[in-house]
Amino acid sequence: MSMQQVPAHRRVVIGVDTHKHVHVAVAIDELGATLGNRSFAADTGGYLELIDWALAFGGKPTFGIEGTGSYGAGLASAVRRRDIGAIEVVRTDRRDRRLRGKSDSIDAENAARAVLAGQATAIPKTADGTVEMIRQVKVAKDIAVKARTAAMISLKQVIVNAPPQLREDLQPLSKMALINRCAALRPGQVTTILSSSKYTLRAIARRWQHLNEEISGHEKVLEQLTTQVAPDLTAAFAVGPDTAAEMLIVAGDNPERIRSEPAFARLCGVAPIPASSGMTNRHRLNRGGHRQANAALYRVVIVRMQHHEPTKAYVARRTAEGKTKAEIIRCLKRLLARELWAAMRPLRQPREASPEAA
Template sequence: MPGTCRPIGITTENREGMAGPVGTVTSEGLATSCSSLLCPPGRFGHPPTWTSEETPSAMTATEYDTQPSDTIVAGVDAHADTHHVVVLDRHGHRIADRQFTATFVGYRELLTWLSGLGHIVHIDVESTGTYAAALTRFLISHGVAVVEVNTPHAHTRARSGKDDRIDAEAAARKALSGESTAVPKDTSGPVEAIRTLSVTRDSAVKARSSALVQLRDLLITAPSELRESLTSKTLHGKASECIRLRPDRTRLHEPAQATKMALRTLSHRILALDREIADLDAALEQLVTAAAPVLTSHLGIGVGHAAQFLITAGQNIDRMHSEAAFARLCGAAPVPVSSGKTHRMWLHRGGDRQGPVL
């Protein structure tokens, strides 16, 4: 797709000698390449070449027929405290279902129980990035193939109803039929560490912005003597001045003294958040530079942009088989919305909505 960037960093040329398995972030880092003028071909590297062995997909009906007779697939409906599992045979008949606790002991019991029922082809899991993130890491670390499954469509729920067993069975049937083939993100490496710090930093920035807005509003309604005593031109400067205010706690029933206390409290919060954001920025710079040194070395790509690219692409970037898949992941892929004589396209509304900022 012209003008759409694709992830670079793992190609057939540099695959040999990599320090980690396919899909890990190597010392060469990640870059992008596309055919647009903003990103000339060859500037950041060569486009990756994917082979059929590198792109996991659901088995076809013929492939299932060649599997052992005890072949099973499982679907998982994940929640914060429990996970419900439904097991199907290769013909789609439900064999068993059971609920497990969302703990390490529960994950171990789940895998032991499934292994006793037959040969596990893959386990189809909802919410692999949220409620089932820990379960997904556990299963992958034990060599089990995991397929990411979306929640059932509203029409399906209207016909079949909704409970944990129904949702788990629907997840298993989606992957069994080949409708769901997505590979979940690898959340066991440095990219997940970058994501957790980025989420924390974003919340700190929002909290600081909210505190600055409150400080500004309080200054507008503050007594004129107090407002005129603050001479700084910027909100951060006013916050530094407000820290030096000393309200009389015995006279808090007076608006002037209460306003002083409110301004001083907000100022302490703002400066504390400044320090918190600075600490997170330093940690993110260290992690992102180590994970993608080539990407961060290019002009115009800062730590924030590189971090968002890594978070959107994920640790195992080999799960994206084409630039079109990456565009859809970023919510930048066109989808047809034509009808009759009307022919038009819209942007896909799914995916990572932070991806298009790249």
């Protein structure tokens, strides 16, 4: 069956709905007419087959790919290596799904039309450098932190239900003293409630110690990688490896995809949103953006409000002007995003300069 050919000067958009095992693609021309749709295996061979299928339509191809940070990452990388434009597309809104229904072909078509209409413009992260390494280590650390927290909660719960002589001995202890005491317990043969409680407490406490050691190792790796990539970022007041990692993860290995500092602030969820009506002129918090980055900015702001003299002076001045604490924190987070974006300038400059050098 012959494929419809598009003139070389006209645009062709290929929308792709990505899944774990199969990707579904729909091609449309610049007038919105459907050129074709097909399913492809979600592997290296399938990526190449999909790209060749898209190029067979002619024209100027652009891919609109859903899930470029998960199931679509491999396809986005393959498209980029072929020097073809790729746009990240968010999932279709629920209102459209209620009206048109839900299928892989519909989702792929919606992805293509979002690119054609200019609603989707984000360039995917390349995920091929040190920042991707930081993201992976950060995932390992976050999982370990959650497990350590769960271990401590479980330990204290077991103590609440332990025999009185054991409970009364352990409850007054501080956290580290409690961990060390429980890890050193000698339950002997598990033949009584007391011995089983000691056995359980020792197992949980030693698990906590193991996880704490693992987290320390992750933090050392994060410190090394973040300092290597953006030393000015990690040198900022109250910005540790964890916060620096969150900022770098938001920017990605190709931070030039973020057009400006205000765009970075919006990506972090700290760009103020107008909330005015009539004669008022107010703004509110942005509930969107990267929530982990937003939380990291919040933690830095809270530390600076307590220990950073310029920030303390700013808070005093804005409080005198009648600003609430929430409004002041919003302003500080916005200013901090600007500061950290400037600290990441060396990360952007090499890639920004490369087209001119070529």
